[in-house]
Amino acid sequence: MCAEAVSATTAAKEAATKALADVPAEPGAAKPDPILVADNITRRFGGLQAVNADHLEVQRGAITALIGPNGAGKTTMFNLLTGFDRPNTGRWSFDGQPLNRVGAHRVARKGMVRTFQLTKALSKMTVMDNMRLGAVNQIGENFFAGLLGLWHKQEREVTQRANELLERFKLDTKKDDFAGSLSGGQRKLLEMARALMAKPKMIMLDEPMAGVNPALTQSLLGHVKELREDGMTVLFVEHDMDMVHDISDWVVVMGQGAILTEGRPAEVMSNQAVIDAYLGEHHDGAEHDADDAPDGESRTGGTNAEEDAIDVVDADKGQSKDNPKNDESESQ
Ligand SMILES: Nc1ncnc2c1ncn2[C@@H]1O[C@H](COP(=O)(O)OP(=O)(O)OP(=O)(O)O)[C@@H](O)[C@H]1O
Ligand SMILES: [Mg+2]
Numbered sequence: 001m002c003a004e005a006v007s008a009t010t011a012a013k014e015a016a017t018k019a020l021a022d023v024p025a026e027p028g029a030a031k032p033d034p035i036l037v038a039d040n041i042t043r044r045f046g047g048l049q050a051v052n053a054d055h056l057e058v059q060r061g062a063i064t065a066l067i068g069p070n071g072a073g074k075t076t077m078f079n080l081l082t083g084f085d086r087p088n089t090g091r092w093s094f095d096g097q098p099l100n101r102v103g104a105h106r107v108a109r110k111g112m113v114r115t116f117q118l119t120k121a122l123s124k125m126t127v128m129d130n131m132r133l134g135a136v137n138q139i140g141e142n143f144f145a146g147l148l149g150l151w152h153k154q155e156r157e158v159t160q161r162a163n164e165l166l167e168r169f170k171l172d173t174k175k176d177d178f179a180g181s182l183s184g185g186q187r188k189l190l191e192m193a194r195a196l197m198a199k200p201k202m203i204m205l206d207e208p209m210a211g212v213n214p215a216l217t218q219s220l221l222g223h224v225k226e227l228r229e230d231g232m233t234v235l236f237v238e239h240d241m242d243m244v245h246d247i248s249d250w251v252v253v254m255g256q257g258a259i260l261t262e263g264r265p266a267e268v269m270s271n272q273a274v275i276d277a278y279l280g281e282h283h284d285g286a287e288h289d290a291d292d293a294p295d296g297e298s299r300t301g302g303t304n305a306e307e308d309a310i311d312v313v314d315a316d317k318g319q320s321k322d323n324p325k326n327d328e329s330e331s332q
Helices: 003-020 074-081 104-109 127-133 143-147 150-168 184-196 214-229 241-247 265-269 272-282 305-316
Strands: 034-045 048-059 063-067 089-094 112-114 202-206 233-237 250-255 258-263
Touching: 003 048, 003 214, 034 074, 034 233, 048 074, 048 233, 048 250, 048 258, 063 074, 063 214, 063 241, 074 202, 074 233, 104 112, 112 184, 127 150, 127 184, 150 184, 184 202, 184 214, 214 233, 214 241, 241 265, 250 265, 258 265, 258 272, 265 272
Parallel strands: 063 233, 063 250, 112 202, 202 233
Antiparallel strands: 034 048, 034 089, 250 258
């Protein structure tokens, strides 16, 4: 990164830190300039309360981490907020506009995009075609604009933007390759680049670093910081606390579907309930695929959900306990 970019990153970080300086570290804390405000979001799967979030505000222009044990409801929360799933109850708004019952495609058009815990790059399509799919608001989707010949202009713009992003994410030499031939880490990069095709105001990243080898992790971290530098709001799920500490301005902790606590990274990570519920289990467990192989997803997500949910009950009560799972090195 050039010197100018580094200082811009610092400026964006300083602005976010300053904006959040007086926000109390408590669940549902009001933010000075929230881009996303959610109330009473609940989602049940049969007898399981997957999400039960009273209130959440995400500060504009900041990097917010959403952490919590496996099965805490993080991915479900992402699905609900971005229109990939419907809640049982709840209202939320993005940039002042209500998003209830708005489908995923329209949510993206309004400027909120997300990536998936398990990458959704279409393996039998080329990298470039995957990028094109990420473009929304295409004039070409409009029949009359098509008649007016605007479609070709739009096509050129989409291709140009895709090329620029592929270059930025160092995937330009791969643009004619099938996405299926990329390594796990490269597919994570492709997914992030594809999300940016929509020119979003906010990007939600579900475990962008999972299964990525350490060399590519640094580059991914750099890209996430750059998003803030570009004025974007970032909400990301991550299990590796060192990464959370490194890049986030604010941390929200979920457990058993609820928001347990929030705060600045250092505050949250010194919270005993969080340590008991989460850090003890995961802090030393950050593992990466050794070879960053094409099937580099290191986990399927949610597999230990029920066991982990039990841990949070204790943490919520602030009990310190021996966690029998601490010795089990789960692959994250
Ligand atoms: N479609 C579904 N049907 C039934 N149960 C589901 C479904 N999706 C999620 N769940 C359950 O809801 C709970 C929350 O799952 P979710 O995937 O949101 O957790 P998470 O916090 O993202 O976990 P992880 O860190 O493992 O990705 C889990 O108990 C999970 O098994
Ligand atoms: Mg998840």
